[in-house]
Amino acid sequence: MKKILGILVIAFLGGALSLAGYKLFFEETQVVVQESTPSLQTVKANYVSPILANSSAPTDFTKAAESSVNAVVHVKNTAIRTQQNPWLEHFFGRGSGTRKYEQIGTGSGVIISPDGYIVTNNHVIDGASEIEITLNNRKKLKAELIGSSKDNDIALLKVDTDEDLxxxxxxxxxxxxxxxxxxxxxxxxxLTSTVTAGIVSAKGRDLDGNSNTESFIQTDAAVNPGNSGGALVNTRGELIGINTAITSKTGSFIGYSFAVPSNIAKKIIDDLLEFGKVQEALIGFIPYVDKEGEIEGVKIESIDRESEASKAGLREGDIITKVNNIKISKFSDLKGQLTAKRPGDVIDVTIDREGEELVKTVKLIKKVVMPTSKVLGTQFKNLSKEEMKKLGVKGGAKITNSWNPYFEDYNGLKEYILIKINGKDVMSAEHAVELLDQSGNRRYIFEMITPEGKKEMFRY
Structure with a gap:
């Protein structure tokens, strides 16, 4: 028995030594590495929507969309157009080639009061003989044009209804x-009641080809033909702009759209309701044209010494950097602020004067639009009572500017006074434009008074 136990012990020790030798000399050492996924850092953005404040939930557009779709209407305008065929006129007589037809245009509008006032774009209803709007509940109503501003592309409509909208x-x-x-x-x-989402891409945009320098809100929310006059709203369902234009080579949305800011739209609407036309406000200076874009702000190139701006302390060379504490980086920013103001309003203007920051309080003045003849390419203004008394005339129109190459040899006839057109007395600047542009003539005989006080005749 003892012999058997001895053999087992020797066998066990031999196996143990063999295994240890194999581990030591033949098997490679294995290293186990434990991998762990690193935690992601969360960076809080500067802007947090009021709806998202104190919340980790994704942005919820449902409330804003629900209130907006019910307040945005479909606008249909019907215009009567006339088409003429000169060949039919030639062979069958006058009137034979004339054909009248209806042209239909569509767009959008935004209800801004429960009693039925609607704002839209001017180009949506321009030339319309009949305007029909369709509510989100499919109800159709006839609309009346209250007023419009072509330069700002804003129009105000009114519908009559017994219910609050x-x-x-x-x-x-x-x-x-x-x-x-x-x-x-x-x-x-x-496609009625369409909602798209995006972000504000830029502010104070001035579009190339726009006749009036504007201060558009740029967004990447999809806008297509038919969206014109519709609403741009924030996440609270408040109106911040009227969708107006897109930049596109195809006619459809390719990334950016533009809206008239709500402050400008509201001011234009208030003017149309109170005065029937837009009241344009100016500070009263000529801006420096910064072609290189080197100036942060708007530089004053020249200023009338008798103007309100000059009396308030503004000087040539000053750079306007803020209006009522709103930053002004370029002229379109300033234009946007002034378009939302009225003549007579008082504003605080922050200027940079040779490195020193100053604040001046300025009373805005009314923009005076000089009557301009499209036919003649000439701008006029009325004579003062003193001028009429000195010249011994009862009316007349003084030429202030001219783009007519025919008059270049006479320095554009600036300061010349037009007193007769084809034998008819000119009573005012407006009368001069009326006689020139509505007469249908293309041959004129002008009687004028030169800056030296002499009477001369011109044939044009």
Missing amino acids: PFLPFANSDFVKIGEWVLAVGNPYN
Whole structure:
């Protein structure tokens, strides 16, 4: 028995030594590495939507969309157009080649009051003989044009209804932030109640080809033909702009759209209701044209020494950097602020004068539009009572500017006074434009008084 136990012990020890030798000399050492996924850092953005404050939930557009779609309407305009065929006129007589037909245009509009006032774009209803709007509940109503501004592309409509209509409140567009979520609501391609989302891409945009320098809100929310006149709203369902234009080579949305800021739209609407036309306000200076874009702000090139701006302390060479504490980086920013103001309003203007920051309080003046003849390419102004008494005339129109190459040899006839057109007395600047542009003539005999006080005749 002892012999058997001895053999087992020797066998066990031999196996153990063999295994240890194999481990030591033949098997490679294995290293186990434990991998762990690193935690991601969360960076809080500067702008937080009021709806998202104190919340980790994704952006919810449902409330803003629900209130907006009910306040945005479909606008249909019907215009009567005349088409002439000169060949039929030639062979069958006058009137034979004339054909009248209806032209239909569509767009969007925004209800801004429960009693039926609607804002839209001027180009949506321009030339319309009949305007029909369709509510989100499919109800159709006839609309009346209250007034419009072609330069700002804003029009105001009114519908009569016995019920209070859903409407959108105006927000202060000065407080809109770049990167803020927005919704575009309208009727593209006659698809009613369409909502798209995006962010504010830029502010103070001045579009090339726009006749009036504007201060558009730029967004990447999809806007297509038919959206014009629709609403641009924030996540609270407040109106911050009227969708107006897109930049596109195809006619459809390719990335950016533009809206008239709500502050400008509201001011134009108030003017149309109170005065029947837009009251344009100016500071009263000629800006420096910064072609290189080197100036942060708007530089004053020249200023009338007797103007309100000069009396307030503004000087040539000053750079306007803020209006009522709103930053002014370029002329379109300043234009946007002034378009939202009225003549007589008082504003605080922050200027940079040779490195020193100053604040001046300026009273805005009214922009005076000189009567201009499209036919003659000439701008006129009325004579003062003193001028009429000195010259012994009862009326007349003084030429202030001319773009007519025919008059270049006479320095554009500036300061010449037009007193007769084809034998008819000119009573005022407006009368001169009326006689020139509505007479249908293309041959004129002008009687004028030169700056030296001599009477001369011109044939044109």
